[in-house]
Amino acid sequence: MRDMLFGDKLEKRDKWMKLVSTHPIFESKYNLTLDQERQLAYQRLKVISENKLFSIFDFDNDPVNLFTCHE
Numbered sequence: 001m002r003d004m005l006f007g008d009k010l011e012k013r014d015k016w017m018k019l020v021s022t023h024p025i026f027e028s029k030y031n032l033t034l035d036q037e038r039q040l041a042y043q044r045l046k047v048i049s050e051n052k053l054f055s056i057f058d059f060d061n062d063p064v065n066l067f068t069c070h071e
Contacts, residue, residue: 012053012065012068013068015051015053016053016068016069019047019048019051019053023047025040025043025044025047026044026047048069053069054069
């Protein structure tokens with residue numbers, strides 16, 4: 001089923017899953033203020049960017065990756 005849903009993006013999906021399951025920035029946080037939530041979102045996006053898992057250019061060049069990152 002996974003192969004049907006993600007096709008040739010399995011390797012990228014595996015990188016996503018490894019990153020979010022091992023990096024401490026992706027641990028669940030509760031009862032944050034709005035400013036803390038924004039800072040956490042920024043820090044998470046920074047880690048994603050540093051790991052080159054998503055690019056703003058994917059909207060045009062690799063739209064399938066958008067679905068991979070939202071899964």
